[in-house]
Amino acid sequence: MPSQTIQWFPGHMAKTRRLITENLSQVDIVIELLDARIPKSSKNPEIDRLTAGKPKLTLLTKASLADPAATSKWVAAYSKNANAKALAIDVITGEGVKGIAPAIREILSEKLKRYEMKGMSGRKIRAMIVGIPNVGKSSLVNKLGGGKKAKVEDRPGVTLTKQWVTTSIGIELLDMPGVLWPKFDDALIGENLAFTGAIRDAILDIEELAAKLCLRLYKNHTSLFCARYKLDAESLTDAGQYDLLCAVARKRGFLISGGELDTERASTIVLDEFREGKIGRITLELPETAKKKPAPKADEGADVKPDKAQSEPTSEESND
Ligand SMILES: Nc1nc2c(ncn2[C@@H]2O[C@H](COP(=O)(O)OP(=O)(O)OP(=O)(O)O)[C@@H](O)[C@H]2O)c(=O)[nH]1
Ligand SMILES: [Mg+2]
Numbered sequence: 001m002p003s004q005t006i007q008w009f010p011g012h013m014a015k016t017r018r019l020i021t022e023n024l025s026q027v028d029i030v031i032e033l034l035d036a037r038i039p040k041s042s043k044n045p046e047i048d049r050l051t052a053g054k055p056k057l058t059l060l061t062k063a064s065l066a067d068p069a070a071t072s073k074w075v076a077a078y079s080k081n082a083n084a085k086a087l088a089i090d091v092i093t094g095e096g097v098k099g100i101a102p103a104i105r106e107i108l109s110e111k112l113k114r115y116e117m118k119g120m121s122g123r124k125i126r127a128m129i130v131g132i133p134n135v136g137k138s139s140l141v142n143k144l145g146g147g148k149k150a151k152v153e154d155r156p157g158v159t160l161t162k163q164w165v166t167t168s169i170g171i172e173l174l175d176m177p178g179v180l181w182p183k184f185d186d187a188l189i190g191e192n193l194a195f196t197g198a199i200r201d202a203i204l205d206i207e208e209l210a211a212k213l214c215l216r217l218y219k220n221h222t223s224l225f226c227a228r229y230k231l232d233a234e235s236l237t238d239a240g241q242y243d244l245l246c247a248v249a250r251k252r253g254f255l256i257s258g259g260e261l262d263t264e265r266a267s268t269i270v271l272d273e274f275r276e277g278k279i280g281r282i283t284l285e286l287p288e289t290a291k292k293k294p295a296p297k298a299d300e301g302a303d304v305k306p307d308k309a310q311s312e313p314t315s316e317e318s319n320d
Contacts, residue, residue, distance in 0.1 A: 003183070009077065010260045012134065012157070012160060012177060013177075013178075013180055015177075016176060016177045016178070016179040017046065017050060017179060019121050019161070019162055019176060019177070020047070020050045020051065020128070020130060020176065020179070021050055021163060021173060021258060022129070023128060024050070024120065025052060025219050026126060026174075027054070027126040027127055027128040027129045027174060028055065028108055028111065028126050028127065029054065029055045029057060029104055029107060029108060029126075029128075030047075030054045030055070030056045030057075030127070030128050030130060031056070031057045031058075031059060031100075031104075031127050031128065031129050031130070032047055032051075032056055032058050032059070032062045032130050032131055033059050033129065033130070033131035033132075033135045033136055033137055033140065033175075033269065034058060034060050034061065034074075034078075034131065034135065034151040034234075035060075035061060035062055035132070035135050035136075035196050036060040036061060036062050036063045036071050036074070036088060036191040036236065036283065037062065037065055037066045037196055037197075037282065037284055037309055038064035038196055038283075038284050038285055039060055039074040039077075039078070039283075039285070039287075040189075040285050040287075041188070041189040041192035041193055041199070041284075041285060042131070042132050042135060042178060042192075042193065042196070042198065043129070043174055044132055044179060045180070045181060046132075046181045047130050047131075049232070051128075055107045055108060055111075056084065056107075057085055057086075057087070057088070057089055057100070057103055057104055057107060057127075058078045058079075058085070058086040058087075059088075059089050059096075059140070060074055060075060060078075060083055060086065060087070060088045060089065060102070061089055061090065061091070061097065061131075061135055061136040061140070061303070062090060062091075062135075062136060063088040063090040063095055064087060064090040064092060064093045064095065064273075064277065064281070065090075065276075065277040066283045066284075067141050067281045067282060067283040068281065069075045070282065070286055071086075071088045071264070071282035072206070072287075073286060073287050074086070074088075074283075075088055075287070076085065076287075076290050077158050077287035084316065085106070085107055087099050087100065087103055089140070089308050091139045091140055091142075091143040092134075093141075095138075096101065097143055097144070097265070100111060100144065101170070101221065102170040102205045103118065104127065104171060104229070105125075105156040107132065108125060112125075114243035118277065121197055124166075124171065124172050125170060125172070126171070126173075126174065127171055127172070127173050128132055128173075128174040128176060129173055129174060129176055130176050131178060131179075131286045131288065132156075132178050132179065132180055132193065132198045133156030133158075133177075133178025133179070133180065133198050133199075134154070134155065134157075134158075134178060134197050134198050135155050135178065135183050135198065136194075137150075137159065137176065138151060138152045138158065138159050138175050139152050140173075140257070141163075141165045141173050142165075142170060142183065143180060143189075144165075144167045144171070144173060145163055145165040145166065145167050146168055149163075149165045150163055150165060150175045151231060154197070154275075155197070155199055155200065156197065156198050156199060157177070158176065159175055160175065160177055161173045161174055161177065162174055162175065162177075172268050174310050176192060180193070180199070180206035182257070186198060186219055191209070191212055192284050194209050195212075195271070195274060195275075195282075195284065196208070196275065197212050197275050201271075204272065205262060205263070206267045206268065207267045209261055209267070210245055210266065210267030210268075210270045211242045211244065211245040211267070212241055213270060213271065213274060214244035214248065214270060215241035215244055216220060216251075216284065217274070217279065217282070218233075218239070219279065220284075221279070221282050224279055224280035224282065225279060228278065228279045228280070229247070229248045229251050229252070229275065230251050231244075231247055231248070231251060237252070244261050244262075245266055245270070246261050246266075246268045247269065248269070248270060249261040249265070249266035251261055252266060252269065254266050254269075
């Protein structure tokens with residue numbers, strides 16, 4: 001899978017861009033969901049452009065799968081000024097969900113005061129939920145809407161059109177299809193989106209993707225990765241990405257007829273277990289910090305761009 005050639009932009013995403021633009025005037029606020037494991041890579045630059053000027057709440061979702069210390073740093077990074085508020089949430093554990101309505105009311109406080117002065121204090125707030133595919137938009141709508149009103153599945157591209165859902169917290173939510181953008185600045189963004197399940201697996205080379213993930217995990221989350229697959233970290237220091245995938249297959253006893261390693265099965269296992277949080281609570285990228293890592297060797301499937309501008313968020317540091 002040469003990551004630059006991932007085809008992630010099916011036709012319905014262009015339609016979603018139009019849906020966002022067409023419905024923006026009907027909402028008071030945009031709620032942008034980012035995946036807490038990849039808060040930089042899951043931030044669609046087109047969403048900022050399409051929703052510019054609207055009040056926004058950023059939610060880092062699936063927080064139970066991410067490293068809590070990294071999530072705190074990202075919440076701070078995305079809450080830099082009064083108009084930009086961020087919260088970490090998880091709809092499965094319920095973490096942070098109760099904070100959403102107060103955060104929305106705080107962001108809209110001036111507008112709500114004006115409504116009150118006009119005797120319109122009962123007016124419902126309308127919020128548009130946007131984000132990349134599979135980030136948890138419909139799950140959040142169901143959580144706040146108190147029922148299974150929107151379809152949820154663990155694959156990208158489930159919601160195909162807009163849907164209004166009423167909640168008991170005085171906020172009407174507009175669930176939207178997920179949207180990616182046509183060109184990634186950095187191949188790592190495409191990989192991160194594929195690792196976390198935002199891009200359909202059917203269009204990816206699963207073995208190459210899983211091998212890349214093994215290398216990322218071995219390098220940056222060594223103890224979690226090696227503990228999960230009972231690998232000896234010391235003996236793998238020179239291993240390439242495919243060697244690591246083979247090591248997983250060997251340890252798990254995944255063989256096909258003739259005694260060959262079943263790396264396809266190992267790939268599915270590694271990707272599934274990463275996505276389910278079974279390897280550990282792992283965040284794949286961190287906001288910019290003063291600390292820099294040394295440049296990786298050119299053939300290592302580099303995780304880190306050490307010479308990126310200070311203002312840009314960095315890739316991960318070890319946070320095992
Ligand atoms: N662990 C965890 N899983 C979540 C969370 N939110 C959503 N999920 C899971 O993520 C998968 C996708 O959830 P959806 O709500 O369908 O995502 P979506 O953003 O609506 O996806 P599209 O409609 O395809 O764009 C489902 O398997 C959910 O159970 C969360 O906070 N924590
Ligand atoms: Mg959906």
